[in-house]
Amino acid sequence: MKPAVLLLSATITLASAISQPVHAFGQIGHRIIGELAQNNLSPTAQSNINTLTKGESLAQMSTWPDEIRSDKNWYHASPWHYVSIEDDETWDTVKRNPKGDIIESLERYEKILIDPKTTKKDKWEALAFYVHFVGDIHQPLHVGHSHDHGGNKVKLKWFGDDTNLHSVWDSKIIEHQKLSYTEYTGFIERISDKDIKNWQGKSYYDWADESKALRAGTYELEKNRDDQPDLRFQYIFNHTPTVELRLQQAGIRLAEKLNVIFGQ
Template sequence: MSIFNSQTAAAFGRLGHQIIGQIAEDNLSENAAKNVHKFTQGKSLAQMSTWADEIRSKPKWRYTAPWHYISIADHENWSTVKRMPNGDILSSLAHFEKVLSDPHTTPTKKWQALAFYVHFIGDIHQPLHVGYRHDQGGNRVKLTWFGKDSNLHSVWDSKLLAHQQLNLAEYTRLLANITPEQKRAWTGKNYYQWADESKVLRTNAYLLAINPAAELELGADYEATNLPLIELRLQQAGIRLAERLNLIFIQ
C-alpha cells in the first residue's frame, strides 16, 4: 500500500502543477509544441498536469500511487536505498520518457505517458516527495497553519501557494521572469540530480516553530522563508519539463 493516499500525495496541488505546465508550455520550441499538440486532444500541459492525481482514487489506477514519490533517509544514497518493487518516481520518469520517445507508441498511450510525465516532473521537485519513510513524507507531522489544523506535507503541497490567493494566470506571470543564466544553470541535469536537490531542500521544511503549548504552529515567518523555495522549484520544474519535451519532440 502506498504511504501517501490520494488526498495527500498531490505535490503542489492543482495550482502548482498547472503553473509548472504553463511555464513549460511557454518555453517549448515551435517544433516541439507542434508535435506535442498533435496528440494532446486540445489540452494544454497545464490542463494535463493534474490527470495523474485525478485518476488515482479509481480502482483501475491505484497501482500507480507509488510512482508519485520516493523515500530515502539522510544517510542513504541512490545506490543503497531500497527501491519500491512496484516502481517509484525515478523509475517512472525514465519509463515514460522511453514511451514518449518510442515512435511506435499509440496516440492513447502517448497521451497518458505525457500526462504522467508532466505530473511526475512536478512531483520530484516538491521536496517532501523525496521524503522520509518514518513520517510518510511529512504527512504524519501534524501542525497548525495560520491557526488551522494541517500537516507538513499539505503545507508544502498546496497551502503555501494557496495562501497567496493568486490564480494560475497571475502566478505564472509572477514567476515567468526567468533569465537565460538561470535556464542554463537549471538544465542539463538528470532525474537523480533533481531528486538530490529535493532531498537537500527538505531540511528547510523541518525547521518548525513550537508555540507555548508545545504544538507545531506555522505562519508568516515560515511562509516568508519557504515560499521562495517552492516558487523556485516551480520555475525549475517548468524549465526542465520544457527542456525534456524539446528533446523528445524535436522531430
C-alpha cells in the first residue's frame, strides 16, 4: 500500500475512534450487571429467558451492543447509548436527540419485549440492547454534558498513562480490582432487602437523574506535582463505592424489570 494511502487509512481509523463514545462500564461492568440480574430472576422469568436465548446468559449477551458498533449496519444505534443534559436543564426543557437516546431506547425495547407479536430474532436483539442499556444509564457519564461528550474530551492520565475521564468510569476503576466478573459479582451481591426495596419502582428518568446528580463528583480530579490530572489510588478509593453502588442498582433493577416482562 502506498504511504499516502496508509496515512489516509490511519487518519480515518483515528477519526472514527475519536468520534465513537467509549463503551459504558466496559465488558466486565456489563457482565457484572448481567450476572447480578441473572441471580435475582424469578424461576419463571429465568425459564422464559433461557428459552429465548437458548441458555445464553445475560452476562454473555450484555456486551453484544458494543461488539456491533463497528458494523456499519448499526452505526445508527450510537446515540442510543447515552443522553446529554446540562446541570440547569430538566427533562422538560432539554433538547433531545431526534435520532434517539438511552431513555427513549429503554422505553422502545421494553415495548418490543412485551409485544407478543415480536419475532424471536427481534426479541433476542431487544433483550441484548435492554440489558446493555440498563447498565449504560447507571454510569454517571452516560447522562453527560454535551460539550465534553460525557467526559470523553476530558484528557488526563491514569497512573501516568494517557486516557480520558469517560474511560476511567467505564472500565479502569473496575479493572483495577483485578477480578473476573463472576468474582466481582460475588463481592458485591450481598445487598440488603431494605436497599433492594428502595431501589425498585423507579422510572428510567429517575435512574438518569441519579446519574446526573453523581456526575459532578467524577470531575474532582487528583493532580500530580505538575498540576496535571493524574488519577491514582486516591481517586480509586474515593469513587469505587459509587461505581459499585451503580453496578448493584443496575443489576437489581434489571432483574426487577425482566421479572415483570418475562414473568408471565
